[in-house]
Amino acid sequence: MSDPTAEELVSAFKALGHPTRLAILGWLKDPESFPAQDRPATEVGVCLKHIQARAEVSQSTASQFMATLQRAGLVSCTRVGQFSHYRRNEDIIAAIGRSVAVSI
Amino acid sequence: MSDPTAEELVSAFKALGHPTRLAILGWLKDPESFPAQDRPATEVGVCLKHIQARAEVSQSTASQFMATLQRAGLVSCTRVGQFSHYRRNEDIIAAIGRSVAVSI
DNA sequence: TCGGTAAATCACGATATTCCGATATAGTTG
DNA sequence: CAACTATATCGGAATATCGTGATTTACCGA
Numbered sequence: 001m002s003d004p005t006a007e008e009l010v011s012a013f014k015a016l017g018h019p020t021r022l023a024i025l026g027w028l029k030d031p032e033s034f035p036a037q038d039r040p041a042t043e044v045g046v047c048l049k050h051i052q053a054r055a056e057v058s059q060s061t062a063s064q065f066m067a068t069l070q071r072a073g074l075v076s077c078t079r080v081g082q083f084s085h086y087r088r089n090e091d092i093i094a095a096i097g098r099s100v101a102v103s104i
Numbered sequence: 105m106s107d108p109t110a111e112e113l114v115s116a117f118k119a120l121g122h123p124t125r126l127a128i129l130g131w132l133k134d135p136e137s138f139p140a141q142d143r144p145a146t147e148v149g150v151c152l153k154h155i156q157a158r159a160e161v162s163q164s165t166a167s168q169f170m171a172t173l174q175r176a177g178l179v180s181c182t183r184v185g186q187f188s189h190y191r192r193n194e195d196i197i198a199a200i201g202r203s204v205a206v207s208i
Numbered sequence: 209t210c211g212g213t214a215a216a217t218c219a220c221g222a223t224a225t226t227c228c229g230a231t232a233t234a235g236t237t238g
Numbered sequence: 239c240a241a242c243t244a245t246a247t248c249g250g251a252a253t254a255t256c257g258t259g260a261t262t263t264a265c266c267g268a
Contacts, residue, residue: 213265226251
């Protein structure tokens with residue numbers, strides 16, 4: 001994964017500059033800690049409903065939080081039927097980690 | 105340096121989630137690239153005026169940018185006479201880098 | 209002490225973010 | 239097809255951030 005641009009870094013920092021979004025990204029490191037779902041979370045990601053329940057925000061807010069994380073490249077979405085599943089983009093997150101270590 | 109709390113991380117991400125502030129923190133890695141000043145920048149930090157000039161913002165904005173970075177713990181200020189000098193808190197920045205690598 | 213300079217703080221309009229309920233869109237099931 | 243469920247998007251009110259000029263505070267030198 002190539003190094004993120006300054007613009008991409010800013011976008012990631014903005015997304016992480018919110019306690020709930022930062023927490024969600026942490027939760028997604030352990031998808032199995034969420035309630036069971038039809039398709040295993042380790043494969044397709046965690047269903048939005050479960051993220052919403054743990055974050056204790058409205059459905060609308062949960063959806064927008066995930067859209068923000070997605071625009072920042074931190075997570076990706078897999079839609080299966082009616083369900084949107086979110087999981088971490090580990091390679092991009094690692095690249096950001098490297099950038100923080102090197103260029104910040 | 106102990107690990108930053110989630111709250112401290114959020115505060116740092118907020119501060120870095122702005123292109124100019126992110127750039128300033130990068131500039132401060134090379135204090136000698138700024139114009140010469142009475143007290144050497146490598147010792148006390150870079151004078152606000154020089155940061156303001158490079159960022160091309162008003163004096164007020166420059167001062168507030170640095171206050172934001174300071175509140176996030178990313179820089180510290182050394183006042184010498186009428187001049188405020190800013191430099192990176194390398195230990196805290198390193199701790200945040202470690203947190204990003206580990207907990208993000 | 210006075211005039212000048214540096215920086216912090218204040219006040220404020222402009223803009224963006226936050227979070228929600230309501231609605232729209234899709235898919236699923238009977 | 240109709241009712242139901244999951245999610246996305248819209249519209250909006252509350253709040254926060256952004257950037258500025260004006261003011262205040264602090265320090266300096268004559």
